[in-house]
Amino acid sequence: MNKYEAEFSNLVKAFRKRHMGKGPGKISTTFCKHWAICEMEGNLSPVEKFIAAADNGEQMLRAARTEMVKDMYKKNHPVEMEEFLGSTFVDLYVDIDIEKDFGMSIFVFSDNIQEKFS
16 A cells, blocks of 8 residues: 555545544555545444344444445545545445455546556
8 A cells, every 4th residue: 555545545534434433443545547445444333233233233234334335425525535636536336244344445536546646
């Protein structure tokens, strides 16, 4: 992870903490063409871990942690990320493995950020 990817990781962590109350414990970002691929560990709060143990808890949390995160970025445009990269945010793909407490987010930008920051 280069210094730009590390700084992007910090922006993602701060954004999640500000809008969700908790950011991931560990985050690693890789720029690949127009994508910023973020691998995140330690996403779940103690309450979410408790919910995951209930019947259908994992399904509920997975839905919440994917769809609600995408909605959060739609409602709260990631201006800081765009300004940092000098590129327009286009889309976001999110998935999480509740049992492993490991998630991935793929941010899509209008420019080839890999070329820009390699």
